[in-house]
Amino acid sequence: MEHHGQQLRLVTIPLQRVKCVFANTTSGAWTLTLPAGTLGDEISFIDYAGTFDSNALTIAPNGSEKIQGVAASLTVSVERAANTLVYTDGTQGWLLKNK
Numbered sequence: 643m644e645h646h647g648q649q650l651r652l653v654t655i656p657l658q659r660v661k662c663v664f665a666n667t668t669s670g671a672w673t674l675t676l677p678a679g680t681l682g683d684e685i686s687f688i689d690y691a692g693t694f695d696s697n698a699l700t701i702a703p704n705g706s707e708k709i710q711g712v713a714a715s716l717t718v719s720v721e722r723a724a725n726t727l728v729y730t731d732g733t734q735g736w737l738l739k740n741k
Contacts, residue, residue: 664690667697679729688724695721708735
């Protein structure tokens with residue numbers, strides 16, 4: 643991500659401060675680690691520069707939480723991808739709102 647010309651890398655995102663991540667992978671792939679989920683929490687991500695196809699965004703769950711019912715990271719490699727993850731519970735974890 644870039645902010646005023648500076649390159650930023652996100653490791654964890656506190657949901658109370660940030661609910662949308664404009665992910666810029668122009669200079670390389672990186673990993674976004676989700677915060678611990680609470681029922682109804684949402685976080686959106688957007689391919690800011692249209693480079694997920696060449697430098698993927700990896701979305702990692704927090705600790706043992708799940709994404710789409712699986713305790714594994716989600717790799718987003720589609721150019722201009724944008725979606726929202728919603729936290730449901732300990733069984734399914736974070737689910738994509740749109741597919």
